[in-house]
Each structure stands twice: as structure tokens, then as C-alpha cells.
Amino acid sequence: MNIAEALALARQLISAAEARLLLGHVLGRNSAWIEAHRDDALGETDARDFAALVARRAAGEPVAYLLGSREFYGRDFKVSPAVLIPRPDTELLVELALAALAGQPSPRVLDLGTGSGCIAITLALERPDARLTAVDAAAAALAVASQNAAAFQASVRCLEGEWFAPVGGERFDLIVSNPPYVAAGDRHLGEGDLRFEPLSALASGADGLDDIRCIVAAAPAHLESGGCLLLEHGYDQAAAVVAMLSASGFRDVASHPDLAGIPRVTGGRLVR
Ligand code: GLN
Secondary structure, three states: OEHHHHHHHHOOOOOHHHHHHHHHHHHOOOHHHHHHOOOOEOOHHHHHHHHHHHHHHHOOOOHHHHHOEEEEOOEEEEOOOOOOOOOOOHHHHHHHHHHHHOOOOOOEEEEEOOOOOHHHHHHHHHOOOOEEEEEEOOHHHHHHHHHHHHHOOOOEEEEEOOOOHHHOOOOEEEEEEOOOOEOOOOHHHHOHHHHHOOHHHOEOOOOOOHHHHHHHHHHHHHEEEEEEEEEEOOOOOHHHHHHHHHHOOEEEEEEEEOOOOOEEEEEEEEOO
16 A cells, blocks of 8 residues: 555545545655655555554544644644644634733742643743743643653743642742633533543533633732733633633733634733
């Protein structure tokens, strides 16, 4: 069998782009190389490995988990089923965080529920003077974050625990989080990639706001005066998060639209 024939077989089950990505993964090549070598013969082991990946993808497993990586803010992060797959929308949170940190030398930044570490590591790499702390309650997720930090030589302190538990009496200039925010009964949890992602990284109580309530309530005690809190949230949660931040004493509370124009990140500044 040659590459063109293997791709044609895969095409009966999955998209052409995904077939190229998966075959490229097996062969250690990119999609452009695959296209340029359509007439090359495919070894028996490679053909079998490719067929296995195609079958898993056809059964719904996310491409990111099959490849073991996902691009975020221009860098390839290792991912496993222990972590949420980085989403392009979360780059908005990174951009707002960088804007909030502009002009602040050596800021202390806390990322709650870091997962793959994509937010904390990106901030550490974009702002080498920042002092990053990344927290996650799941040891398996934190291990992925630590591996990513090491791979990028990013200086990030990784701590295991629930939300603020591991940072006791510490205060930060900026707290960011992409917490779980999907309502427990949301049908999306049973569809697409979400079926394979950790439920603990996705679902958060009846209205999806349990963890955000918890973070907003505890954040003021962990922010310096003038410090910011930035939270990613669901498509219909902006008004609720604005109300929570305002009630907790945050100023300049504002929501920011994602790539689809939906308010996706809400933040505010704490002034004492
Ligand atoms: N944005 C994700 C989704 O709806 C959810 C991520 C999260 O809960 N933090 O697919």
C-alpha cells in the first residue's frame, strides 16, 4: 500500500486533513511532506499503526489526544486525556493578561486550574520577568503542566491543590483562570471532544458557576491592591460573572468577546 491508498481508505472514516495529520504523526512528518510523498510505499507496521489511529478518531477520540499535542499561542503543548485540550478562545485570556501586566515589572501571576499549563507557560515565556505560579487539583494534570514547563524551559512554580489552597497567605498582581464552567446537565458534555476530556475540567454544578463563585469569593484575599482577576467563562455567563465581581468589590469590571464575538473573558481590578 502506498500513502495515497492509505489516505483514501482513511478518508472513508475521517476527514482528509485529519488523515494527513495522523499519518504524519505515525511517520514523524508534517502534512506537507505527506502530500509531497503520496506515491511512497507505506511499511506494514506504519500502515497498521495508522489504521489504529484512524479507527480511534472515527470512534470520536480527539485529534489532540491521538497526536499528544495541541498548538496554543504559536507553541505546541503536550496534552493527555488528563488535561483539557487548549482552545483558541483561551488565547484571549492570555492577551488580556499580557495587557494587564504591561508596564508592571516582575509581576506575580497565579493561574488556577492550569491543566496542560498552556496559560501559565505562555505568560512566563511572553513575560520572562513575571513570576508564575500554576495550581491544579489533579496530580496527573499538574504532571503534564510540569513537563510542558520543562520542555519550554519556562520558569513556572507548579503546585497541587484546590484553587487557592496551595498558596496560603500569598498575594498576586494578577490571577487568571480557565476554570470548569459548563452546567452539569449541558448536552454538550455528551458530544464531540468533550466526551473524552476530564469532566472535572469542564463541569461545575447546576449552572456551571460553582467554581467561578469559589474563585471570585477567595480572590480578593490573594490580590495586591490594584491587582486584576481575569476569568474565562461560558457563552451565557458574562452578566453573572460581572455581577459577582462587582459584588466582591472589583472595579473596571468588563467582559471581552472571543473569536466568535461571544463575551468569553470577564475581569476586574481590586482597589483597596
Ligand atoms: N470552552 C470549553 C467548551 O465549552 C469549556 C472549557 C471550560 O469549561 N473551561 O468546550
